[in-house]
Amino acid sequence: MAFNFGAPSGTSGTAAATAAPAGGFGGFGTTSTTAGSAFSFSAPANAGSTGLIGGTQNKGFGFGTGFGTATGTSTGLGTGLGTGLGFGGFNTQQQQQQQTTLGGLFSQSTQAPAQSNQLINTASALSAPTLLGDERDAILAKWNQLQAFWGTGKGYFNNNIPPVEFTQENPFCRFKAVGYSCMPNNKDEDGLVVLVFNKKETDIRSQQQQLVESLHKILGGSQTLTVNVEGIKTLPDDQTEVVIYVVERSPNGTSRRVPATTLYAHFEQANVKTQLQQLGVTLSMTRTELTPAQIKQILQNPPAGVDPIIWEQAKVDNPDSEKLIPVPMVGFRELLRRLKVQEQMTKQHQTRLDIISEDISELQKNQTTTMAKIAQYKRKLMDLSHRTLQVLIKQEIQRKSGYAIQADEEQLRVQLDTIQCELNAPTQFKGRLNELMSQIRMQNHFGAVKSEERYYVDADLLREIKQHLKQQQEGLSHLISIIKDDLEDIKLVEHGLNETIHIRGGIFS
DSSP: OOOBSSOOSSOOSSOEEOOSOOSSOOGGGOOOEEOSSOBBOBOOTTTOOOSSBOOSSSOOBSSOOSSOOOOOOSOTHHHHSOTTOOTTTTOOOHHHHHHHHHHHHTOOGGGHHHHHHHHHHHHHHHHOOOSSSSTHHHHHHHHHHHHHHHTOSEEOOOTTSOOEEOOTTSTTOSOEEEEEEEOOOOOGGGOOEEEEESSOHHHHHHTHHHHHHHHHHHTTOOTTEEEEEEEEEEETTTEEEEEEEEEEEOTTSOEEEOOHHHHHHHHTSHHHHHHHHHTTEEEEEEOOOOOHHHHHHHHHSOOTTSOHHHHHHHHHTOSOTTTEEEEEEEHHHHHHHHHHHHHHHHHHHHHHHHHHHHHHHHHHHHHHHHHHHHHHHHHHHHHHHHHHHHHHHHHHHHHHTTSOOOHHHHHHHHHHHHHHHHHHSTTSHHHHHHHHHHHHHHHHHHHHHHHHOOOOOOHHHHHHHHHHHHHHHHHHHHHHHHHHHHHHHHHHHHHHHHHHHHHHHHHHO
16 A cells, blocks of 8 residues: 555666556556565554655665676675775766656556456456356445445456455555655755664664764675764654765765665665564665656556545645655555654654744743843943942043143033023923922832821720620620520420329329
């Protein structure tokens, strides 16, 4: 159930095989089992998420089918990454790769007979099986239809023809949907290759140096190559995604990243893949962007088993056609995988939000401290300015002592006298300032009086109140004693009445 623009499973090399349709999302609308150069958009169900869309096999997201067969010097990656690479300045056979890729991705003519036979056999198994030759064939047809809806089982329809294998990719499977995944935006020159390890992130980080050394040995151990880790991310099911790139240093001192397709093609070699599997690698792919022509080709051809109407509606409902691409979700396992990936990303986002929240709190504390320090420094600056001004005044007085008043000083004196007169005028600033000062003093006085205001009671009046309360208390006590005496008398009366009734009862009996 992968969005696999190439070999869905179990193929190697660069040749295209015209086999029966496999369970892949392959060949831009075809079901060819092309190999090697694969756009593995989605990971297998047991491989977890890969940060892109994954793949049904250990294939990458790139056009590279191998390191090429170019001849050249054996320096650089030529000795470490396979024979015939000849990295004399990254001397790769791009033309050969493109030809091989195009042959594996876009050639559909050889698939037509196999597809036609597959469709005819499927139609026969679902509508008109001739296995038993009686009314039981109708029941068998319904059973085959049910299996096709499930996406599992075999559909028997003829004694001379093998049964049809129903997979979840068949057009009649009901457990299908279309989702959206982000398209990578990295260039091939960035050299980013994704390796999915069947290990926890903590284990990968604790053994990161050993992992880099192991990958360097797998690449041949050349001194001109350096393996770098771009990023590590946790995936569901205790898996980890590691993004790496390889830098090659040339003899003249310059360095350059190995293209992603070249590095991925080396990892796809049989012996190298075995070594990667020993390290715990379950999936490898390139992280390169799609060209506009490739995107157009993908969107124009619905995936195998997906209704064209649903595919067209998915393209219309795409929330961001520039960044997202529709991908099929086949089966509950794929839905569960995407759910786990979503939960994982939600946890990462929440963790990042918590970190940002802590940073904001820390910045707010720092801002408060800084504002207090700024206010303190302002007060200190004002104090120092006043002290400096006083020193300057005294120094200027000593410097000018014995000298006659100069013209500019006379002008300043006149201006100061004018200002002083304006301030001293009754209706001008000084009068208003005195009025404001008197109002402020009155408000402060009234505020102090109000804050100190208390209620006092005259001593004679207080004594009379105490005497009255004492009399009231005595009256209540006397009343309580009377009530108690009356209650005792009532009890005696009740007791006497009870005895009289008892005596009378004895006499009459």
